Amino acid sequence: MRDISLQLLAWYDANAREMPWRVPPNARQNGTLPDPYAVWMSEVMLQQTTVAAVREYHNKFMALWPSVHDMAAADDADVMAAWAGLGYYARARNLLKCARAVVADHGGVFPADYAVLLTLPGIGPYTAAAIASIAFDLPETVVDGNVERVMARLFDIHDPLPKSKPVLTARAKQLTPDTRPGDYAQAVMDLGATICTPRNPSCGACPWQQPCAANAAGTAAELPKKTPKKKTPTRHGIAYVVQRADGALLLETRPASGLLGGMLGWPGSEWGDAPEPAPPLDANWQTLNEQARHTFTHFHLRLTVMVAKVDARAQARRGSFVAAPDFDAGALPTAMRKVFDIAAPTLRNT
DNA sequence: CATTCGTGGTT
């Protein structure tokens, strides 16, 4: 059984993808391991996020906060602003919590232990196994979407996810070798990302073509099965963009938990079927023709954009004015940035 | 155990 793991490692030696946070297989076999901080940063960013999207964010974060001590001492608003656009903002909040826990409780050193890693904020079963194996070369088994798909095909398992996850996890553990577990973890995920893809898998180029049960049965492309999900509803809301005579814009920091938690945004109504107007101040509001459309994981959002210009003495019922030189649309989550993009021409022309 | 939580690319 284990010899097929070695086959995969041989494939990885020749086909490993290059990533800024990764130590290539030849260097790893010479005894070089990656910086656990960089690995942790990458794995948190990679949760439900593509490698392509993570690259520049990882570079930026490593430049701004090169060590876990820097991250622990970082200003929360700076980290949230730097994370803007990457999504799943609870990850950024947990990034700070985790860094501070590592410094406060673990002497500023990431623990080389799966069970201890699992106790840290934002580190679940996948990420704990990824850090343990990739950063410390411990024989832990990563089970992400790639591994689930590869195992479902390798063993021709037709039970739908997520119910089948325990079986897929057990299979993945059976295959994890004692030698080079870190490279092996990265190898299975690379295989899933480049060969054993969700659609149109390149079975002809797969190092596991021979042992693959789904390839033999001709079922690879239809695996893994998944329980169908319900369709996403549409919610509506109103976003208010206020500009003061000196150019300052009215923004508010959203509540620390929930959707876009801790992020900067425009004051607005609740989001639902028929939102009640909730202007942050009394003004001569102008409703723009174009709505901001944005899709979250579980609903579509259509925001009506309302714009007002107010004088320098204006007082808002909520939010706070941000001076024009301090405003950075890049610090907004995408839904809010779309609102700004729609409002910007009107702001300039009035 | 089901739901909540982003975003951009692909089909």
Add this chain to the structure above:
DNA sequence: TAACCAAGAAT
């Protein structure tokens, strides 16, 4: 255009 998908975690 709508659905699907990506190195999941927290509740």
